[in-house]
Amino acid sequence: MHPFTLERPRDLSAALAFRAQAGRNDAAAEYIAGGTDMIQLLQEDVRKPERLVSLAGVLDDGIDIGPQGLRLGASATMAEVAAHPGVVEQFPVISEALFASASPQVRNQATMGGNVLQRTRCPYFRDVGYAACNKRSPGSGCAAIGGENRWNAVFGTSDNCIAAHASDLAVALVALDASVEIRSATGQRIVPFADFHRLPGDTPHIETVLEPGEVIAAITVPAHPVARRSHYLKLRDRASFEFALVSAAVALDIDGDRIREARVALGGVGTKPWRVPKVEAALAGAGLDPEVLRKAAAHAVEGAQGRGGNTFKIELMQRAIVRAVETAGGRA
Ligand SMILES: Cc1cc2nc3c(=O)[nH]c(=O)nc-3n(C[C@H](O)[C@H](O)[C@H](O)COP(=O)(O)OP(=O)(O)OC[C@H]3O[C@@H](n4cnc5c(N)ncnc54)[C@H](O)[C@@H]3O)c2cc1C
Ligand code: SF4
Known part of the structure; x- marks a missing residue:
């Protein structure tokens, strides 16, 4: 593991000031929430940021259901959302996607924001022993295209990357027309969940529309008759x-x-x-x-x-x- 500085900001504005960025292998500073994916990436030298900025205690962890729909604070855990009675009853696809994910221990620790920003499980991305991975090292090639690609994608691929997105929750959210509330030092913007992740194209190392210094603050799901069934x-x-x-x-x-x-x-x-x-x-x-x-x-x-x-x-x-x-x- 490469050495890094761990920052523990006291509030959200202090966290945003570090201008960290998720989902890019060339970012010098990254945020860390539950750490269930990030720690693995650090241990395996897939990520080597100079600075890690903890989001613990600075983001909303509420789960709120009202006439407008569901709002999931970015720090709500997978376990809390999966078992929330209102989610189970009114948005079963979300609860089921989360219960089908990972293990009870991971779900107790992992957050909504971290879940939808988890990195791909393409084995070549996760193993630095393979040199060719455009997502990890831009311009190095793609070992999966002519290699072992059982885990990889058949839609949205390019000649540069065929990595599948790994989150189960994200599939449920895109089906329900969810949106992402993004916060930065200059304000807030809302992005439809369907537009939040980018196709790999010729820049597979840039995975989302997040800019430096932006965090996911919450995920919202509109009320709609389809959600219950x-x-x-x-x-x-x-x-x-x-x-x-x-x-x-x-x-x-x-x-x-x-x-x-x-x-x-x-x-x-x-x-x-x-x-x-x-x-x-x-x-x-x-x-x-x-x-x-x-x-x-x-x-x-x-x-x-x-x-x-x-x-x-x-x-x-x-x-x-x-x-x-x-x-x-x-x-x-
Ligand atoms: C053994 C194992 C099995 C798993 N199985 C499954 C599975 O079956 N299905 C599935 O969907 N997932 C699975 N996962 C992945 C797991 O769901 C993710 O590791 C977890 O959801 C990540 O959340 P976290 O809070 O720990 O994120 P972290 O590891 O802390 O962060 C992940 C990424 O998100 C960024 N980040 C986190 N929060 C924010 C925020 N609010 N704003 C901006 N950036 C942020 C970080 O910078 C980092 O890039 C598994 C994980 C493990 C370890
Ligand atoms: S599919 Fe993407 S993540 Fe996997 S080796 Fe190719 S470039 Fe890397």
Whole structure:
């Protein structure tokens, strides 16, 4: 581990003054919240910031539900949000995505802000023994494209990076049209969650729209009829303590036995949380007949590019959508 200075600011304005930045491997200063991802990256020399700025105690940790929807303070933990009775009842897809993530110990420590900013699980990014990783060392190449890419993305990729976004929570948030409240020394801005993460393009080392000195202060989810009848399905190599190969977040508004409106997002397959609007359009007005659902799910594959080791995800994602819609549709 490279030496660094740990700053413990007394309040948010002191923390913002350090102008640290998340999600960039060339940032000289980074924030740290629960530390469950950051400590690993430091230990493995993937990140070598000169300065770490602790966000402990300086950000909101509230979980509030009102007529406008849900507001999650950036410091609320995964465990607190997953088990919150209002989230369980009114936003089940969020609770389920969190309970399907990591382990109880990690969930007790990890925060909302840190969760959506966690770095990819691409094995070449995490192992500095491999020189070629554009995300870790810009311009060095991409070992995953011609290498082991079972974990990597089939959507939103570029010739420079095919890393999948790892957060389960982020998939649920993009399905529910969440927004990110970003705070800096000069004020606040709100960014739709769907626009928060960037596609890799030719700068895969820049993962979000955050500028130096900006932090996530909160995540908001609007009230909407689809939220209550929602479900998160995660498919992985083992039943717990494992990242998604493919996941589906589905939220439905149902009128009798017909789907009035559907939201569908996929995890494990995109370089960012991946919404599939053509599937949503095909589901609108449909019944829950398996054959109809299968045809609607087939729209998900448009634009998918398998690289050998991850090509199986293209079939698997369609099956995941069908099963998740059936489960959400069966809910009262
Ligand atoms: C063994 C293990 C298994 C896991 N399995 C899963 C899984 O199945 N599914 C899943 O989704 N996740 C999984 N995770 C990842 C876990 O969810 C993240 O490590 C955790 O959510 C990160 O939160 P944190 O508060 O600890 O962030 P930290 O590690 O403190 O920070 C992560 C990043 O976020 C930045 N940051 C944190 N908060 C803010 C903020 N408010 N504003 C700006 N920048 C900020 C930091 O600078 C850093 O870049 C797993 C982790 C471990 C260790
Ligand atoms: S996919 Fe991205 S993170 Fe993985 S090796 Fe290639 S550049 Fe690095």
